[in-house]
Amino acid sequence: MNANEDKLAPEVRSILAAARERSGGGATVDVDARSFPVAVRAAEADGRVPVVAEVKPTSPTTEGERTDDPVALAEEMVAGGATALSVLTEPEHFGGSTENLRRIREAVDVPVLRKDFVVREAQLDAVASDLVLLIARFLDEPGTDSLAALYETAEARGSQPLVEVHTREELERALDVGAEIVGVNNRDLGELEVDLGTFERLAPDVPDDVTLLAESGVTSVDDVRRMRRAGADALLIGTAIMDGDVRANTERLTGVEAEKGRRGDATVTHTGSDTR
């Protein structure tokens, strides 16, 4: 174990060990990606808060596992106004799979993020996705490929890399590789504690032309407003959407529910938008 790994929560060390062992894909993927920045602009124009809703069956910080059909959950999220979807493909700790992502991407029109702990270039070929998560903290470490190499390879496959950061040093590394989509994770992967102040502290240092996401710990409409005030172009929300009625939760957090109330109209339904 290296010095950096020593600082990670045991659950995260276990996630990372499993990620290092996971094999890559077979054939090189070639993605005709649905543009995330275009989808974000379309949601704004439509009066919805841009939300990336996460299909997250379980996690180290969640009790129990949601076993509904992931495609049905994804369709409910899109109907509730989600701009994009995030799909966990990590099997051992999050109950995800690449097959879930493949089926969901086939069923919906919005951009789909592959949420996993990708540490080697070959792993990018496990499944085609519009966006792929690259976690700065886990890269440029012994036993992993570099952030720069993974970024370049993801783009060469046609995917849009979302570089996740938690500290100013990680943000600098993300900007150094030319990241156009950056996520600030409010969850500290060392302690697994969530602090929305993390986003507020880092957001001012992110250039305006970067599409900026606030990730993790957003549980209420007040949290959504707080992250938007701090500069979030979009929010990535898992637990608060997965816990209960997925469509109603998405409608509440995207502002679709409030819009329905204003119109006295129960028929506002979203089907996604053309983002190619």
Ligand SMILES: O=C(O)c1ccccc1NCC(=O)[C@H](O)[C@H](O)COP(=O)(O)O
């Ligand atoms: O969610 C966890 O328990 C977790 C534990 C260890 C590493 C990563 C973890 N989550 C990954 C994520 O990035 C979140 O699923 C995502 O940001 C959504 O967070 P939330 O809205 O708080 O569910």
